[in-house]
Amino acid sequence: MSRVPPYRPHEIGGAELREAVLRYASHPLYLDNEEWLNEDNPYRRQLRPQVLAGQDFDRVLPKGELLNYENLAAQRLLTCIYEADLVFLPQGGFADPAKWEDFRAFYSSSNRALGEAIRPALERFSFGFLDDExxxxxxxxxxxxxxxxxxxxxxxxxxxxxxxxxxxxxxxxxxxxxxxxxxxxxxxxxxxxxxxxxxxxxxxxxxxxxxxxxxxxxxxxxxxxxxxxxxxxxxxxxxxxxxxxxxxxxxxxxxxxxxxxxxxxxxxxxxxxxxxxxxxxxxxxxxxxxxxxxxxxxxxxxxxxxxxxxxxxxxxxxxxxxxxxxxxxxxxxxxxxxxxxxxxxxxxxxxxxxxxxxxxxxxxxxMDAGPHNKELHTPCWEAISTGRVTAPIAHLVEPRGELSNTHCHNGDELCHIVSGTMKFVSGFDAHQILRAGEGTVIRGNRLHGAIIESDECVYEIHSVGDYRSCLS
Ligand SMILES: [Fe+2]
Ligand SMILES: [Fe+2]
Ligand SMILES: [Fe+2]
The missing domain is CATH 1.20.910.10 (Heme oxygenase-like)
Known part of the structure; x- marks a missing residue:
């Protein structure tokens, strides 16, 4: 039987935890960036609060799920929480008043206190697997x-x-x-x-x-x-x-x-x-x-x-x-x-x-398999479009410059571009350009993001689970 660390009564959990995580991560410091990189601002850290409401951190994540999105989200949160104890200053100083505001917000006692409230649950969620390991x-x-x-x-x-x-x-x-x-x-x-x-x-x-x-x-x-x-x-x-x-x-x-x-x-x-x-x-x-x-x-x-x-x-x-x-x-x-x-x-x-x-x-x-994953779209799309494989589907329409901040999925997905152009990014300095009729297989647990490079891009995400099921 797996040992669950003792639940401590002063720790928050359940709906209270979910709300507190959301409240912490919804601060403007942690919202999505419109760029891939942060510009000399140690306080801006993208936490993607828009998807946090669906995450359950009130448990011990099993070892087999360590690289699932929930843990990327939890580790990003924990990094912000721990680093509120560290002093960081921008290399170029505070000439930009917005950066000064970010500094004050990041180190504010309210940001720190909210972080501390969710930290025990996040630590149990992310490090609890070590008890069995x-x-x-x-x-x-x-x-x-x-x-x-x-x-x-x-x-x-x-x-x-x-x-x-x-x-x-x-x-x-x-x-x-x-x-x-x-x-x-x-x-x-x-x-x-x-x-x-x-x-x-x-x-x-x-x-x-x-x-x-x-x-x-x-x-x-x-x-x-x-x-x-x-x-x-x-x-x-x-x-x-x-x-x-x-x-x-x-x-x-x-x-x-x-x-x-x-x-x-x-x-x-x-x-x-x-x-x-x-x-x-x-x-x-x-x-x-x-x-x-x-x-x-x-x-x-x-x-x-x-x-x-x-x-x-x-x-x-x-x-x-x-x-x-x-x-x-x-x-x-x-x-x-x-x-x-x-x-x-x-x-x-x-x-x-x-x-x-x-x-x-x-x-x-x-990252190296980028061209190959793009080629895999052809047989996978064939399986989907002919109905041989059915999978949950999301339809998306995004404008030029819309940046999907990096994340990962828990299973394989097929991205299919209906119209427009997407730059699909699979790591530092690694990308594929996807045009109408093209797409890519997105492997589970692998970090990626995307930016739209046409006035509009219509695309579909098919959550196939295991892309190999499309190839047989
Ligand atoms: Fe050292
Ligand atoms: Fe050392
Ligand atoms: Fe994605």
């Missing part, structure tokens, strides 16, 4: 914990994401899409862990503070890790303003970044963070070594990979520090009770990293 039973003591953590090794093998970039029909585009996925984490790097240095808890607190000093480049802005990553982005021809690429983040990229905020924000999960910290600091060394090489191979020698080479150096040290100066002394101080939580954090971080890796690889395959 991870097993930490058995008898633990300090020696068995240390043996368990020291047994972690790296294979040196490229991840599914790295292989997807390497094999992509457009490796440079895939590499840029990859860098975009890191932006929510790396541009405010170490912010989640700073949540853990407030308070008073002994020697480990000061050790944790040392890790943060390193992440912040010892107070030298040019060597702060987020600054190094800004340079990587710019050298790859990308922008570094916060959430410029908001619409191109995958569900799992947000999930991974939010996971650390979830641990840092809820101090009942403090010990879990220790295990997760060890996992990431330890595995980052090998990952960053390969990432630097991969980026140079794909984007050329001019790409600035110091962010990654610096981590090869510093995280060798941080992995050891996390174990010897943080985890083991904390067990000495707090006793064996906390060990299963440390193990859980380690295992959960591993699970989350794996989910993000596969999701990204699938998205690159989806």
């Amino acid at each position: 991870v097993e930490t039973s058995g008898k633990w003591d300090k020696a068995s914990l240390e043996a368990f953590l020291r047994a972690l090794t790296v294979t040196g093998e490229p991840t599914a994401s790295e292989q997807a970039i390497e094999k992509s029909s457009d490796p440079a585009r895939a590499a840029r899409m990859w860098l975009v996925q890191f932006a929510p984490d790396f541009l405010s790097e170490a912010s989640p862990m700073i949540r853990n240095v407030m308070g008073h808890y002994g020697q480990a607190q000061s050790e944790w503070f040392k890790v943060i000093i390193d992440e912040y480049g010892y107070g030298v802005h040019e060597t702060k890790h987020s600054t190094l990553f800004e340079r990587t982005l710019k050298s790859a021809g990308l922008r570094s303003d916060i959430h410029h690429y908001w619409q191109f983040y995958l569900t799992s990229s947000l999930l991974m970044n939010n996971y650390f905020h979830y641990l840092g924000k809820n101090h009942e999960l403090f010990f879990r963070y220790l295990g997760a910290l060890y996992y990431t600091e330890f595995t980052l060394v090998d990952f960053c070594r390969r990432a630097a090489e991969l980026l140079r191979r794909v984007l050329g020698e001019e790409v600035d990979v110091e962010y990654f080479t610096e981590h090869v150096h510093i995280d060798t040290h941080h992995g050891r520090m996390a174990l010897e100066r943080l985890i083991l002394p904390v067990v000495d101080m707090c006793g064996d009770t906390v060990i299963p939580e440390i193990v859980r954090g380690f295992e959960e971080a591993q699970a989350v990293v794996g989910i993000a890796d596969r999701d990204f690889a699938d998205q690159i395959a989806w």
Whole structure:
């Protein structure tokens, strides 16, 4: 039987939750954008409130549905909620009075309080699956914990994401899409862990503070890790303003970044963070070594990979520090009770990293398959138009410039253009032009959006569930 985390009476649920989510996301900050990108405005984040009324967040999302639209919506919400604790300023300042208003609204106590009211339910919805994913039973003591953590090794093998970039029909585009996925984490790097240095808890607190000093480049802005990553982005021809690429983040990229905020924000999960910290600091060394090489191979020698080479150096040290100066002394101080939580954090971080890796690889395959998915329209439309396959249908008429902000569907769909022209976007810098009589298969769980490029576009969306049913 699956274990449902305890329902806490002060958490809101049901209709009350639905209304609160809608109220939070209906603020002008979170409405659809008319452009694909946000222009130097860290407070504008598209949450698509128009579809939130139909979403049920009052449950634990099963693992098999993790990449469904509900979770993209939840992760976008959580990112906004957690980041109201972080300070972001636009690079170009507040000359535009509208941006000043956005700043005040985003950090207003009403926005923050409303976010906090829905956060516990959203966390249970999005992270509850980890309870079943991870097993930490058995008898633990300090020696068995240390043996368990020291047994972690790296294979040196490229991840599914790295292989997807390497094999992509457009490796440079895939590499840029990859860098975009890191932006929510790396541009405010170490912010989640700073949540853990407030308070008073002994020697480990000061050790944790040392890790943060390193992440912040010892107070030298040019060597702060987020600054190094800004340079990587710019050298790859990308922008570094916060959430410029908001619409191109995958569900799992947000999930991974939010996971650390979830641990840092809820101090009942403090010990879990220790295990997760060890996992990431330890595995980052090998990952960053390969990432630097991969980026140079794909984007050329001019790409600035110091962010990654610096981590090869510093995280060798941080992995050891996390174990010897943080985890083991904390067990000495707090006793064996906390060990299963440390193990859980380690295992959960591993699970989350794996989910993000596969999701990204699938998205690159989806972007690369753009021309093929367009061709698949022909046999699929044949099946639909002859009545051999029937599926729920939506008829849409949209004017020039109407932008369907990025989203995904839970099953496959067939998009068929009746008249006009649509630019169908399947990821950063990836699109197909669809004209009257043409269309595309839209694969379930894959991020996409569209913009109308004729005075009007009439089109149909057929929710076929599995497009292969149209091919037989
Ligand atoms: Fe770092
Ligand atoms: Fe580190
Ligand atoms: Fe869609």
